[in-house]
Amino acid sequence: MFQSFEVTARPEQGPPRLAALRAELAAERLDGFLIPRADAHQGEYVAPHDERLAWLTGFTGSAGFCAALWDVAGVFVDGRYRTQVKAQVAQEFTPVPWPEVKLGGWLKEQLPEGGTVGFDPWLHTPGQIAEVEKALEGSGVVLRACANLVDRIWENQPPPPMQPAKAHPIEFAGETSAAKRGRLAQRLKEAGHRSAVITLPDSHNWLLNIRGSDIPRNPVAHGFAVLHDSGAVDLFMAEAKLKGLEEHLGDAVTVHAPERFLEHLDRLEGPVRIEKQTVPVIVAERLGDRAVWGDDPCALPKACKNEAEIAGSAAAHLRDGAALCELLAWLDAQTPGSLTETQVVSQLEVARRKDNALQDISFETIAGTGPNGAIMHYRVTEETDSRLEDGHLLVLDSGGQYLDGTTDITRTIAIGTPPEEARAAFTRVLAGMIAMSRLRWPEGLAGCHIEAIGRMPLWLAGQDFDHGLGHGVGAYLSVHEGPQRLSRISDVALQPGMILSNEPGYYREGAFGIRIENLLVVRKAPALPGGDAHRAMLHWETLSFAPIDRRLIEPALLEPAAVEWLNRYHAEVVEKIGPRVSPATKLWLDNATAPL
Structure with a gap:
């Protein structure tokens, strides 16, 4: 707590x-x-x-x-x-x-x-x-x-977090910590590095198959780690957090008090790998000429999910999608002007809490109606809590931290009768989201090479948005995970197993906001029927399933292939989510996913 x-x-x-x-x-x-x-x-x-x-x-x-x-x-x-x-x-x-x-x-x-x-x-x-x-x-x-x-x-500064850590079960991790440490240690040896300093909590938590709760909404335990080329790890974390995990960590993991971290660095023999963009300045200064720049050894392996992690994420998304559909059906039955943003947030969390595997929400739910929806990372407060009025658009961006996966999904919902300009912008955002979802691309390309595809329908209308098209997502870890992104500044090649969001948007300050988001996993693309493949290709597998508001779509602005994709997606939503919801929500779902 x-x-x-x-x-x-x-x-x-x-x-x-x-x-x-x-x-x-x-x-x-x-x-x-x-x-x-x-x-x-x-x-x-x-x-x-x-x-x-x-x-x-x-x-x-x-x-x-x-x-x-x-x-x-x-x-x-x-x-x-x-x-x-x-x-x-x-x-x-x-x-x-x-x-x-x-x-x-x-x-x-x-x-x-x-x-x-x-x-x-x-x-x-x-x-x-x-x-x-x-x-x-x-x-x-x-x-x-x-x-x-x-x-x-800061007189009443809160104390540093001291929440207990827990073991992450092998059925969800898909690989033992010993196997991970051995695999990464071999790569250190091949690079000629004696050790690597790891300061990012999600990296060493992934490496050791542990999770924590030191940060709200993020299942990580704070600490520092040094991975040696032998596969051994020195972990600098308060012992109170690790009580009962001695057997799980094993003899190859030595626990030290966090206060001993800097003096331990003094004793390391070089070369010691550190990452220029993630370690604190004081670490680099303490290591001096023994330090060599390099990538966080956990970052890329963690990003490329194994089959157990992908299966867990897919299962979590189905249960999460059912909870969201219960909320959307309830919301659609309310009269415009009768609800506030906080009531929507509370009702959605109640729906998610019915799943015993839910550990927490994955970030503070964004429920922005009307002008509040134009604030991209809006968080409702007592002062800003607004009513969902007729003609508003509601941007609802939310997710859950489940034992088997992390979810993040956004839907924009019409409240009453939406304005025509909002319907046109929504359709362009949807066209970009569909274009990215349908994409096949050659192996070796990075987010910077393909993210413009999700913006093109907006660009053609002189519109755009000021956030990346997508971010990486962890496996019961941080909802924002690197190093992969769908961004014009990301040169990390996309690889099978990576999970990313696909979330184009449009925001008109003082009026409305729009965002549509699904999570996708990178897969090797199957050969096309009768095709003569020129090179190896990748494609997306969709993980998120919930209706996209048809009341906000201008069909004439969608190409036939996009309409076909949407109808096929909605049919899949009914197939996968329909058996998981209440009878009343199933009736609503059938109507919400009718062919366009």
């Missing part, structure tokens, strides 16, 4: 907290301090103890950072959060469009006479710091590692 902590600054709290931080700047003789949304493990999600950015600024997005100087405090956010940040921060904080505006260039502009900007070496990676320092060359502005100034002023 997670203890609730208040970590978000209300607008009126931001100015005094910023003033207290600036007092610490004076004490440290600094001209600024960097506050990322990060922890020492460099995962995407952080525990309440590490929500420094939200506590200081009020901004609750899952990515971004603040550069607090004497005269200005910039809050850097990407396109997903441009609308959200304006509603959450006090006027003393200045939203900065990132990555269009780089931190290095911004610091040079704000500190024309030079200056010293502090940063916590546990919360930044060598890659991040090197990029900024390169941009600052010749400016007189320097970065300096220092203690965390936010921790000094």
